[in-house]
Amino acid sequence: MSATTYDQLCATLREVSLLSSTESALSWDQETYMPAKALAFRANQMSWLSGKAHSIATGRMMQKLLDKAHTMKMRDPKAAANLKVMTHDFKRAAKIPSKLIIEESDTASHAKHAWIEARKQSDFTPFAPHLEKLLSLARRKADLWGYADEPYDALLETFERGARTREIAALFAKLKPDLAQIARAAVEHGKSIRPNLLRGNYPITKQQQLNAEIAASIGFDFDAGRIDTTTHPFCTTLGPRDVRLTTRYDEKDFTSSLFGVLHEAGHGLYEQGLPEEDFGLPSGRACSLGIHESQSRLWENHVGRSRPFWQRWLPRAAEIFPQLRKISLEDFLATITRAEYSFIRVEADEATYDLHILLRFAIERRMVRGDLAVKDVPEAWNAEFKDLFGMTPPDAARGCLQDIHWSMGGLGYFATYTLGNLNAAQLYATASKQRSISKAIERADYAPLLAWLREKVHVHGGAALPGEIMEGATGKPTDARHHLKHLRERFVG
């Protein structure tokens, strides 16, 4: 293959990424600072950009370049891997007509409003027709994309390339009894821990100071990123050296914003570790959500809720918040790893989190298959919840209306949270086998760990499949053993 054809492909995709990252910048501004009345015009700006990006990414020029590239022999393995993913992306994107994208975006924009209202009223009924519509759009997309076994495969592919619904279902079925047992034990143990030990007064500016110190200490580069405030924490990338995190503040509990920052900084370290020169190409972007979430969960839970971490940081936190001086390391650790059953996923602790995911995956899969009617979702949700948690959500707001994902058309997403947990434990366990890394971790020095993640995960970007990344880093594809072992050590003891 001539360098020129490949270079032209890369240049075209870099142009697409200029536009999509500009859209990300507008979206970040919308979530952080944009005044309310600017919403309608902002939507126009963003839809222009996404339309243009889509039309370049699926245009005749791309088609021609890809066709030409495929008649040629590739030497460079990275270029070959990129070309494979480019072709995959192009074929998928080209199958979806612009009309359908616009329809989906319009539907989602109405659905989001309806969802916000429905959740406020805790009434699923007004949201149901919107979900119907989004579900039918998702099924149409799945049909256009095509799939191996079932339409859910095609949706999953968007978030976790190469994953199969059947395999995840089997994995989750196998995990379920273990996770349920661990959760039960953890919740039982949690009853002996005082829940409100840390409640107090934590001024936001002081929380920001501590969060920034900690984020910087684990390697987050504030010259290539920042932290702002939003209702729902997120991490977004506006360019190869521009990674924006957000968190939210509870003035009564500094750990809420802090674990938010650790989680998002985990995502951010991944984004900052992607090869800058490949920005816009498959090798310059995150591999999958399951890999992305492994990074956030690793820093949030394996690092951020560990003894060495707080051995170092509790004294510093107590300098900033003097009320912490009277709290022992033991009590502090017990509090931040205290488990209890709760209705809301985003507030769930590590020991019960995956149960929330198993539920959502099962419900979604049945919906997409056509085995569960939208109107029956609340009942199915509550039955499944009762089965997993032994309690019933008191209302839809604390049941099937709690997550934003469906209202955005994001069906097929949830499983990646648990894949992320499994990958996090596996990566952390593997890295920790290296004596230099584990020794440093004992000193709360995470530079060697980050270097390992950079080398094993970050620099490969998304030219490889998630399974290939995991194999390369740990010698095995995703394997649940490590996560279960970690949970047992932490929660069953």
Add this chain to the structure above:
Amino acid sequence: MSATTYDQLCATLREVSLLSSTESALSWDQETYMPAKALAFRANQMSWLSGKAHSIATGRMMQKLLDKAHTMKMRDPKAAANLKVMTHDFKRAAKIPSKLIIEESDTASHAKHAWIEARKQSDFTPFAPHLEKLLSLARRKADLWGYADEPYDALLETFERGARTREIAALFAKLKPDLAQIARAAVEHGKSIRPNLLRGNYPITKQQQLNAEIAASIGFDFDAGRIDTTTHPFCTTLGPRDVRLTTRYDEKDFTSSLFGVLHEAGHGLYEQGLPEEDFGLPSGRACSLGIHESQSRLWENHVGRSRPFWQRWLPRAAEIFPQLRKISLEDFLATITRAEYSFIRVEADEATYDLHILLRFAIERRMVRGDLAVKDVPEAWNAEFKDLFGMTPPDAARGCLQDIHWSMGGLGYFATYTLGNLNAAQLYATASKQRSISKAIERADYAPLLAWLREKVHVHGGAALPGEIMEGATGKPTDARHHLKHLRERFVG
């Protein structure tokens, strides 16, 4: 003319405005929040957008639509006025090849860096070659655009449509002795006023609170705008209901950020008052810099440094900053209208400000004419400064290196500051002739004044010429009498 052709023209320009306002959003972010390492990629995003906007605005589609529109008879006067400006804009834009725009943008980006360094070192020499280049680019643009009398006309046209260098030169020549005399008297009087009366400790968050209250009270809509912090205050529009102001804070002097906010909020009120439905069209944008600056100076100086204003706001300021309780209204007003000669334009008071502008206009005009070599600028500057202020800048940083404008290629801009002052005085004097407005002003109720400005200035946008706006609002084109009268009343007494 068929509605369709005109509608298509409007649609095309609205698309251009989607892109250019997106560029404004990126630029705002760059000045306020963007991390340092994001600079290079951000430049790529912005240049893509400006390139695309330029190519649509000067493309064959525009040409065709304009040609077709001109064969038709226009009924609607607003459409006719818009079409005239659209044609004017198109012709001007189409005369400048993209290559030249890119060359200018590259040159300016290097020049800006060189200027920052040169100013730091207070050495004009390293900046000189950059200014040479920008000057020669400006001359090339002037030649491509064409001009009536001299190339400076073509540059001025960018900022003040319809203005003529010769006329401004005559106006300034006539103003000079009066302004110099007023300045002398004001500076002499200023010696009797204690300069540091207000120095103290003013926490930034409290300044922000007061500034926001005041901006809201004069009518700035915070649901359609916001205030952030930058080194140099500015106002920029990201969309029809999205106006961003910035200011800077001096913890020792709350009036610095406050007058910054009043100035920028004046710009912001104008932008928020433009007809939303015409965003992207001439009738939906600001008329000229001289009109824009009239709005900022009116709110900053005529309103913001007046007795009724502080009669209302000094007690409130003293609630927020208790140290102000001991300061009388008389002393306060004397302090915020104290005049002195200073080397730096952006720090200059109202009484001496225009002298800084007269100097810059004269220097620029000679440069553009070719009457003054770039290497001789520092000497010419200092000589002119000595003539106007009776003192000589101690170094280039406090002389010809102080302003950012030239380093951005913004030649032909400065005169609009003084035009703004003249227009501000004229508009304020005319509005105040209405008893209902002047009565309200005495109570520090500025709603009737704003309503008058909305009706006489804002709603007309930029479909009319600046002179037409002034005639429509005051019955006369720009007339210096009002400004001189205002200055004499305030400073000579």
